[in-house]
Amino acid sequence: MKEIHVLFVCLGNICRSPLAEAIFKNKIKQKGLEQHIFSDSCGTSNYHIGDSPDPRTIANATKNSIIIEHCGRQLCEADLEKFDLILAMDSSNFQNILRLPNSKNLQHKVKMMRDFDPFGEGDVPDPYFGGETGFQEVFDILDRSMENLINHLQGQYSKN
Numbered sequence: 395m396k397e398i399h400v401l402f403v404c405l406g407n408i409c410r411s412p413l414a415e416a417i418f419k420n421k422i423k424q425k426g427l428e429q430h431i432f433s434d435s436c437g438t439s440n441y442h443i444g445d446s447p448d449p450r451t452i453a454n455a456t457k458n459s460i461i462i463e464h465c466g467r468q469l470c471e472a473d474l475e476k477f478d479l480i481l482a483m484d485s486s487n488f489q490n491i492l493r494l495p496n497s498k499n500l501q502h503k504v505k506m507m508r509d510f511d512p513f514g515e516g517d518v519p520d521p522y523f524g525g526e527t528g529f530q531e532v533f534d535i536l537d538r539s540m541e542n543l544i545n546h547l548q549g550q551y552s553k554n
Contacts, residue, residue, distance in 0.1 A: 407437030
């Protein structure tokens, strides 16, 4: 299996995308694929560069037995070259990704996170202005989407 690089993208890189990255890494490790599949997360805005994930995100991850180790960063042009698959948490960030100067030839790499959700497509809601229930809803969406995502990656990239 060739190396695969996956990037999870939200607005500020403190709620949804670092949680998606942490869930993904946990599942990749459980499947013994951590030597082949690598991931990162970032935000389309510069609001939280260098920040740790939101304390509510960390609390939710801990409650669900997931460890988050991440420092906020902003999406850059080089990410489109480096990553094989770029997953936007919502349509607004999807459009922001496609505004990067080099996106025209690389837009095939950009997908919506919920394209892999067995319950349906759409946005992963931003829990930032809500309470614990919103963070758990985001966790549930991301968690159930990861199996389909990993199966997709294994199928698409398993050719040596």
